[in-house]
Amino acid sequence: MKFPILKEGALLPLVESFYTIQGEGFNTGKPAYFIRLGGCDVGCSWCDAKETWNPSLYPPVPVEDIVKEALNYPAKAIVITGGEPLNYPLEKLCSLLKSNGLEIFLETSGSSSISGNFDWICLSPKKKKPPVQEIYKIASELKVIIENEEDFIWAEKNKALVGNNCMLYLQPEWSRIKTMLPVIIEYVKANPCWNISLQTHKYMNIP
Template sequence: MMRDKYKDIFEAGTDLPLVEDFYTIQGEGYHTGKPAYFIRIGGCDIGCRWCDSKISWNPKEHRLISVEEVVRKAVESPAKSVVVTGGEPSLYNLEPLCSELKKHNIENFLETSGAYEITGEWDWICLSPKANKAPVESSYKKANELKFIIFDLEKDFALAEEHAKLVGDDCLLYLQSEWSQYVHNIKAIVEYVKNNPKWNISLQSHKFMRIP
């Protein structure tokens, strides 16, 4: 299992396999339209077939970078917030990264499937559950936002509702079409949200704008 093989790296959290980091505009969910510095961490053992970041699955393909270095690069940008994504960031001890970001008064947002215990102190946690591996119970309790990806219309609305039962009452709920299925799915998603107004729609606006 990946977590066993890279146990020392995952548990220390002082160095992380960096896939990419860049300053851009958040394109999805509650913080859509907000400028943010993205830190994409390598390593994922969930393996969604529609994943748009398969390059991030194998941590061995990405160089280890110290938390101090990646935060320094974020600080040098104009960003006032950082989004940590993956891969699956909950594989790692993220307390060192959170602590370093807080030293510079930078808001920290996490995007995770919640498949493992979430570590570190976060200003916002977007929980995006995956069918292949459900979130651990504590991830539901920490989520500020539940973002469920709709790929299969026949199955995924029901799955989204099951996950929505497990988050807190103040957690915001979003449905987002998987990008390759957008044209096929969007009308059904619109109708579903109109009929179930506890949900909101999230669009991958960065892809419509053609920005990273």
């Protein structure tokens, strides 16, 4: 799929933006303003944001307007998510957020080349469209979704590619949590370089 690049990233297809608490991964529990961009061609069967896949459903919004709205909240951190946000050049959005003193966390599958500047990169690799090589060494956090036992092999393959300081997380796929969480617990106890990430926002009933 081709994603429309409008004015070199000065306009981005915004699905939604909201102030909440980051529910998963290393930054769990931190208040953060979420910017969710439309468009993803990875196609995970269990994706909980399928409504974002088609970017043409979301009119392009100037990055100035996106950042202006973010500044209405006391948020110190911004999460850029999707969809797959790296389908777009993110330099303009990042530079405007930075010039307003905000920290920027990226959530990505790493399936497209990196653009923009981030304080934290959460790489969540997907088998259907694996990450580009360049992103492994700059990932701050590797978060692998575990749907079944084969996903542990995928997790280890990805672990071998990230840098030494990258934080390692295994996160149960939400609909499989009853079955897979006990297996993940035992796996992490036996392989203590890994940590468990849970989607705590779903327990808190927040977005």
